[in-house]
Amino acid sequence: MRWDDISAQTCSIAKATSIFGDRWTLLIVRQLFLGIRRFSDIQQSLGITKHRLTDRLNRLIEEEIVFKHLYDERYNRYEYRLTEKGLDLYPVMITITQWGDKWVCDHDGVPVEYVHTECGEVANPRLCCSCCGKPLSLDNTTLKVGPGIVKKCARDAMSDVDKMLYGRLLDQQEQEP
Amino acid sequence: MRWDDISAQTCSIAKATSIFGDRWTLLIVRQLFLGIRRFSDIQQSLGITKHRLTDRLNRLIEEEIVFKHLYDERYNRYEYRLTEKGLDLYPVMITITQWGDKWVCDHDGVPVEYVHTECGEVANPRLCCSCCGKPLSLDNTTLKVGPGIVKKCARDAMSDVDKMLYGRLLDQQEQEP
DNA sequence: TTGACAGGTTCCATTTTGCAACCATAATTA
DNA sequence: TAATTATGGTTGCAAAATGGAACCTGTCAA
Structure with missing residues (x-):
């Protein structure tokens, strides 16, 4: 492939991977979240080559995750900022950070913590059901095919990859309607 | 670099990226979550070459995210399963899926939905404060340096990368103790 | 006028990936 | 019994992505 x-x-993870599945892109986004926005600052703080950084930033701009913002008209200087689509990666950054904090952190402990300003406490974010508010886990959730697959299936437009990925789920749901 | x-x-995102920052690793983990566990099934369903798949699976085993499970003694056949460390990537998979569903989904709609079995509804998972239970967003959270950085700072062991990344946060917090 | 800085581009070597062929073992079929 | 198939790989080479260094352009500051 x-x-x-x-x-x-069709898979959203596949589409996301096609954007972030490389050495640098997610790290660049992290810098932007941390307020490191200028080309040279990003370049030096990451140790990425200018070549590669130019390339990745352009890709992110193409994908409308990042935009160039003129911060100094006299000097004609730009910085890179996250769009709404980019800012929406916040939950992804948080869950990755938490996984890393738990499993690959060095003995000194967690490098940064998230504070919930409304209650003033360290947040320790967790995923909850938007309907009942209770915490979600692998044990209390199941997958269900959504409209994206149901529609494709109805008009016989599922790709081979889709069939392999979602076929099992579809079969289950057809048996117990 | x-x-x-x-x-x-030190950054947890950097450590995670060093594992998942490639074309395939996250997609392999997705297959495992979906129950596609055998070498040839993963290989065919992803369209990855055997060469690369061997390589990535070995890396995941090294990182203790995946382990080999003998499922047929007669044939000496193994399948690949997620360890606890691997299963803990569930929130990451969910948040990436949600981002993809919102921003890069095709017009047919979402491919899969998460159902919360306790309340029976489609879950639409969101991040909440573990302390007060309220939803978290970019607007109501702030970052704070954690023990990992404080300790390194105290014994003057911050790397240049750490200083660039967390220096600003540290300065802020020293000013307003 | 010289130097420095921000923000790149160009060129080439190195590393990573993709593709195809091959291999070993065990089971199944002719 | 011999040939074929399935699983789970390995090997070798070409193609693509990445890293490193040098170079370029526009602006300002000394």
Whole structure:
């Protein structure tokens, strides 16, 4: 499978991977969240080559995750900022951080903590059900095929990849309607 | 910066990126979550070459995210399963899926939905404060340096990368104790 | 006028990936 | 019994992505 074909898949993780599945992109986004926005600051703080950084930033701009903001008209200087689509990656950054904090952290402990300003406490974010508010886990959730697959199935437009990925789920749901 | 140096950083996102920052690893983990566990099934369903899949699975085993499980003694056949460390990636998978569903989904709609079995509804998972239970967002959270940085700072052991990343946060907190 | 800085681009070597062929073991079929 | 198939790989080479260093352009500051 070629790289372009991955982004063409129905799966949202595949599409996200086609954007972030490389050495640098997620780290660049992290810098932007931390307020490191200028080309040279990002470049030096990451130790990425200018070449690669130019490339990745352009990709992020193409994907409308980042935009260039003129912060100094006299000098014609730009900084890179997250769009709404980019800012929406906040939960992803948080869950990755938490996984890393738990499993790959060094003995000194967690490097940063999230504070919930409304209650003033360290937040320790966790995923909850938007309906009843209770915490979600692997044990109390199941997967269900959504409209994206149901529609494709109805008009016989499922790709081979889709069939392998979601076929089992579809079969289950057809048996117990 | 070389690839090995990235995993040596204090930042949890950097460490996670050093594991998942490639074309395939996250997609392999997705297959495992979906119950696609055998070498040839993963290989065919992803369109990854055997070569690469061997490589990535071994890396995941090294990182103790995946382990080999003998499922047929007669044939000496193994399947790949997620360890606790691997299963703990569930929130990451969910938040990435949600981001993808919102921003890069095709017009047919969401491919899969998460159902909360306790309340029976589609879950639409969101991050909440473990202390007060209220939803978290970029607007109601702030970052604070944790023990990992405080300790390194105290014994003057912050790397240059750490200083650039967390220096600003540290300064802020020293000013307003 | 010289130097420095921000923000790149160009060129080439190195590393990572993709593709195809091959291999070993065990089971199944002819 | 011999040939074929399935699983789970390994090997070798070409193609693509990445890293490193040098170079370029526009602006300002000394």
